[in-house]
Amino acid sequence: MAGKKLTVIDLQKMKYEGNRIVWVTAYDFITAQLAEQAGMDMILVGDSLGMCIYGYDGTIPVTMDQCIYHCEAVRRAAPNTFLVGDMPFGSYQVSTEEAIRNAIRFHKEANVDAVKLEGGRRVADVVRGIAGGGMLVMGHLGLTPQSSNALGGFKAQGRTADAAMDVIEDAKIIHEAGVFSILIEAVPPEVTRIIRDELPIPIYSIGAGIHADGQLMIVSDLVGHFQAFTPRFVKRYGNVAGEITRSFEAYIKDVKDGKFPGEEHSYGMVEGELPGLLDRLKK
Ligand code: KIV
Numbered sequence: 001m002a003g004k005k006l007t008v009i010d011l012q013k014m015k016y017e018g019n020r021i022v023w024v025t026a027y028d029f030i031t032a033q034l035a036e037q038a039g040m041d042m043i044l045v046g047d048s049l050g051m052c053i054y055g056y057d058g059t060i061p062v063t064m065d066q067c068i069y070h071c072e073a074v075r076r077a078a079p080n081t082f083l084v085g086d087m088p089f090g091s092y093q094v095s096t097e098e099a100i101r102n103a104i105r106f107h108k109e110a111n112v113d114a115v116k117l118e119g120g121r122r123v124a125d126v127v128r129g130i131a132g133g134g135m136l137v138m139g140h141l142g143l144t145p146q147s148s149n150a151l152g153g154f155k156a157q158g159r160t161a162d163a164a165m166d167v168i169e170d171a172k173i174i175h176e177a178g179v180f181s182i183l184i185e186a187v188p189p190e191v192t193r194i195i196r197d198e199l200p201i202p203i204y205s206i207g208a209g210i211h212a213d214g215q216l217m218i219v220s221d222l223v224g225h226f227q228a229f230t231p232r233f234v235k236r237y238g239n240v241a242g243e244i245t246r247s248f249e250a251y252i253k254d255v256k257d258g259k260f261p262g263e264e265h266s267y268g269m270v271e272g273e274l275p276g277l278l279d280r281l282k283k
Contacts, residue, residue, distance in 0.1 A: 005080045006041055008114075008136055008180050014041075014213070015202045021214025023204070024222060027053050027070045031219055032077035042082040044116065044216060045071045047089070047146070051228070052220040059145050062088040064102055071110030084138060085112040089146040092117050096129040103130045103137070116183065118144035120170025124177040131178030139179040141170050142208060143186035154231070156207075158187040164194075171195045171203075183216060184208040186233065207233030 006014075014021055023042035026032040027049045035043055049070055050062040071085045085106040092099035099117075106112045114136035117123055123139075130137045142157040151157065158167040168191065171182055181202040184192050189209025196203040196211055205212030220226035223238040230236070254260035269277070 003039070003080070005113075006082045011041075011082070011181065011202050015200075021202065021204065023214065023216045025049075025052075025216070025218045025220075026074050026078070027219075029073045029077040032074040032081075035219075036078035036081045040081060041214070042084060043074060043078055044084045045074050045086060045110075045112075046218065047086045048218050048220075052218065052226055058148060060089050064088060064091050064105065067091075068105060068109050071106065071112055075111045082114070083110075083112045084114045084116050085110055087115050087117040092123065092126050096126050099126045100129045100133050103133065103135050107135060114138055114180065116140055118146050119174075120167070121173045124173050127174050127177035127179055131180075136180045137178065139171070139174040139182040140185065141167055141174075141182060141187070142184045145185075154186075156186040156188075158191045164188070164191045167191055168195055168198070171199060175199050175201060181213075184212065186231070207231060 011021065013019075021041045023044060024035055024040055025044045025046040025048055026035050027045060032043055045067060047059040047062040047067060049066065050056040050059045053070070054062070054066070056062070067085060067088050071083065075083055087099070087102060087106070091102040103115045106115050115130065116138040117126065117130075118140040120139075120141055127137050127139065143151065143154060145154065148154050158164040164187075167184070167187055171184075174182065179201065181204060182195070182199070183204045183206060184195065185205075186207040187209075189211050192203065192205055192208040193211035196213060202213040204214045204216055206216045206218075217234070218226070221230065221234040221236065223240045224236045224242065225240040225244075227241055251260065
C-alpha cells in the first residue's frame with residue numbers, strides 16, 4: 001500500500017539499512033495509480049515511452065514535450081511516490097544552460113522529484129549545473145540507450161577489466177559532480193557491487209545484478225505488454241498482451257455472432273413510450 005512519499009534522505013537511509021528500493025517505469029495515469037497502490041518506492045517516466053507508447057525503434061525521437069505530458073499524468077496518479085523524469089535525447093547535450101532550463105521544466109510543469117540523464121564524465125558539467133540549481137539529478141551508466149549507436153547497439157557494458165574501469169571511473173566522476181544516485185544498466189553484477197561499495201549514494205540496477213541498492217524494471221516488460229523484444233535481464237510477471245489479445249478476440253467473436261450487446265448492455269425506453277413512437281412514425 002502507498003505510504004508517505006520517500007525523500008532523498010529516506011532513499012539514502014535505505015541504502016545503509018540494506019532496504020532494497022523497488023521501482024518501475026510508468027507512462028500513463030492508470031498504470032501509475034496501480035504502481036502507487038502496490039507500494040512502489042519510486043516511478044520513472046522513462047524515455048522508453050518512445051518504444052513502449054509511441055512505437056519508435058528507440059529513444060532518440062522522444063521530445064521534452066512528450067516526457068512532460070506523460071510525467072504530468074503519472075504525477076496526477078501517484079502524488080505520494082518519488083517521481084523521476086527522464087531527460088530525453090537532445091534536452092541536455094547542447095549546453096549546460098539548456099539542460100538546466102529543461103530540468104526546471106520537469107519540476108515546474110510535471111512536479112517531479114528528480115531528473116535522470118545518461119552518461120559519465122561527458123555529462124559532469126551538466127550534472128553540476130542541474131544539481132547547482134538545487135535539483136536532484138540521477139546518473140545512468142552502462143548501456144545507455146540514447147547512445148546505443150555509439151555503443152554499437154543495445155549491448156551489455158563493462159564486461160572487460162578496461163570497460164569495467166571506465167564505468168567505475170564514470171560513476172566516481174558523476175558522483176563528484178553531484179548526482180544523488182546512479183542507475184546502472186546491463187553491466188556485470190561484480191562491477192555494480194564495486195560501485196555500490198565505493199560510493200556513498202544509492203546505486204540502482206536494471207540488468208546489472210542483485211548487488212545494487214535497488215531494482216528498476218520497465219513496466220511493459222514486467223507485465224508482459226511489450227512484444228517486440230525481451231532483453232535477457234527481464235523477468236515477466238504477467239501476460240497483459242495475452243489478456244488483451246484474448247479480450248479482443250472474444251469481443252470480435254461476440255459481435256460477429258450477434259451475442260454482444262445483450263439486453264443487459266442496452267438502455268430500454270421509458271415504459272409505455274414505444275407504442276406512441278411507432279404510432280407517430282405511421283402518420
Ligand atoms: O527510459 C527508461 O525507461 C530508462 C530505462 C531503460 C532505465 O531509462
